[in-house]
Amino acid sequence: MNIVHISAECFPAAKAGGLADVVGALPKYQNILGHKASVIMPHYYTKFRSENQYKAVFNGGARLGHHTYSFQVFQLLNENLGFDIYSIDIPGLFDRDKIYSYPDDTERFLTFQIAALNWLNTLKNIPDLVHCHDQHTGFIPFMMSKVWDYQRLKDIPTVFTIHNGQYQGQFGFDRIHYLPPFHSYFYGLVEWDGLINPLASAIKCAWKVTTVSPSYMDEIGYSMRGLESLLRAERNKSTGILNGIDNDVWNPETDTPLEKNYSIKTVESGKKANKNWLCKEFNLNPDLPLFIFIGRLVVEKGADIIPDVVYRMNTEHPGEQNILILGSGEPHIEQGLLKLEADFKGTYCSYIGYNEKLSHIMYAGADFILMPSRVEPCGLNQLYALRYGTVPVVRRTGGLKDTVIDLGDGGFGICHDQVESWDVINSINRAKAFFSRQNAFKQNRKTIMEIDHSWNRAAQEYLELYKTL
Ligand code: ADP
Numbered sequence: 001m002n003i004v005h006i007s008a009e010c011f012p013a014a015k016a017g018g019l020a021d022v023v024g025a026l027p028k029y030q031n032i033l034g035h036k037a038s039v040i041m042p043h044y045y046t047k048f049r050s051e052n053q054y055k056a057v058f059n060g061g062a063r064l065g066h067h068t069y070s071f072q073v074f075q076l077l078n079e080n081l082g083f084d085i086y087s088i089d090i091p092g093l094f095d096r097d098k099i100y101s102y103p104d105d106t107e108r109f110l111t112f113q114i115a116a117l118n119w120l121n122t123l124k125n126i127p128d129l130v131h132c133h134d135q136h137t138g139f140i141p142f143m144m145s146k147v148w149d150y151q152r153l154k155d156i157p158t159v160f161t162i163h164n165g166q167y168q169g170q171f172g173f174d175r176i177h178y179l180p181p182f183h184s185y186f187y188g189l190v191e192w193d194g195l196i197n198p199l200a201s202a203i204k205c206a207w208k209v210t211t212v213s214p215s216y217m218d219e220i221g222y223s224m225r226g227l228e229s230l231l232r233a234e235r236n237k238s239t240g241i242l243n244g245i246d247n248d249v250w251n252p253e254t255d256t257p258l259e260k261n262y263s264i265k266t267v268e269s270g271k272k273a274n275k276n277w278l279c280k281e282f283n284l285n286p287d288l289p290l291f292i293f294i295g296r297l298v299v300e301k302g303a304d305i306i307p308d309v310v311y312r313m314n315t316e317h318p319g320e321q322n323i324l325i326l327g328s329g330e331p332h333i334e335q336g337l338l339k340l341e342a343d344f345k346g347t348y349c350s351y352i353g354y355n356e357k358l359s360h361i362m363y364a365g366a367d368f369i370l371m372p373s374r375v376e377p378c379g380l381n382q383l384y385a386l387r388y389g390t391v392p393v394v395r396r397t398g399g400l401k402d403t404v405i406d407l408g409d410g411g412f413g414i415c416h417d418q419v420e421s422w423d424v425i426n427s428i429n430r431a432k433a434f435f436s437r438q439n440a441f442k443q444n445r446k447t448i449m450e451i452d453h454s455w456n457r458a459a460q461e462y463l464e465l466y467k468t469l
Pocket of ligand 1: 017327354381
């Protein structure tokens with residue numbers, strides 16, 4: 001099968017979160033299973049771009065309303081990835097260093113989608129299936145089936161995966177002319193609640209809709225920023241497939257940023273060396289259990305309660321644990337975390353920013369990872385943590401519910417149900433009690449490192465789904 005993934009992110013070319021990890025691994029595993037999978041993404045002007053070689057494969061033009069753009073498709077020259085990346089360079093829109101958060105993101109990603117289809121439309125061998133990811137590619141299923149220019153593509157099955165339903169990309173009907181011409185009879189297929197909504201359009205028009213965990217699929221039927229009834233209406237064509245992780249990239253035995261590599265056999269000394277490095281770097285106490293948080297500092301992740309948790313753990317239970325935070329996001333959360341550092345030197349520290357290498361050392365050196373998420377479509381952090389022998393402390397929601405079983409239920413992690421400071425604090429205290437039972441704690445490390453969350457299973461599940469189309 002010739003499968004084309006279209007996405008705003010793809011590791012290692014451009015990453016803001018889990019979307020990149022998924023799109024940077026799934027095609028590789030589909031190729032291993034004997035298919036031909038590739039990725040189309042925007043050509044951002046990032047460090048990755050300047051450090052890698054590309055070959056121009058197509059020159060074309062795209063139109064957005066009254067504006068015309070020329071674009072170029074580049075193929076990344078890198079045989080080690082295990083799949084091809086084609087990135088679309090649109091001068092004026094993507095020649096910037098960040099992926100998102102520009103005022104013209106609507107124009108940027110709509111032009112990208114139009115350029116991608118203009119290019120696919122010219123290919124002699126058109127794909128057997130197009131798999132789109134998140135709202136930045138949400139108009140593709142609609143345009144492939146209803147836009148006159150793309151009639152050649154209309155019989156190609158489309159799959160749309162919701163990695164994050166919080167971001168929908170809505171805009172007003174004053175910009176309907178941005179979409180290439182189609183019969184006005186189909187306006188309803190791009191509309192939701194009086195606005196043009198790419199996520200809603202994808203849910204309506206894709207042949208199949210998937211989410212990145214079964215529990216998230218169930219949850220969004222009653223909570224997804226106004227799209228609940230649409231999701232329930234389209235439930236028959238929707239399914240939840242739990243993400244995998246790329247075991248080649250996330251492997252404590254070979255991971256290059258680590259201070260010391262380790263296997264299940266050498267986990268104790270390996271984790272200790274990484275923990276010591278972290279404690280030295282961030283002025284923490286290596287004798288205490290180390291709790292980490294890695295992620296976007298946003299309400300969705302429950303990051304807004306972390307400053308309160310840090311404050312209360314350090315005042316109500318001083319000197320009993322270390323807490324180390326890596327993330328960036330909403331300024332008031334960043335400020336809240338930074339302000340606490342002066343008061344709790346020695347047992348608390350935060351690194352505000354994005355740091356891929358540090359994240360790997362943290363997964364390796366930590367004893368516990370905190371994930372008090374309000375919404376977690378799948379969550380990759382807990383899966384990486386398990387592979388590195390770090391115990392997840394999570395709120396039972398979405399993919400966290402599907403992948404972490406509480407110690408009290410015969411499992412290996414610590415779970416709670418609310419997004420309240422006291423609930424997280426209670427879990428941290430349970431975790432510390434578990435940490436003090438060193439024999440059981442060490443045995444549990446080995447157990448969790450053996451859990452298989454590799455992409456082999458998930459890649460196969462996607463292929464089964466494709467075959468039904
Ligand atoms: P998201 O909702 O952000 O996509 P996921 O759990 O699916 O959440 O994936 C998060 C990914 O982003 C993980 O690979 C995590 O290690 C990484 N990540 C998040 N924030 C940072 C950061 N500040 N520095 C390094 N890596 C980060």
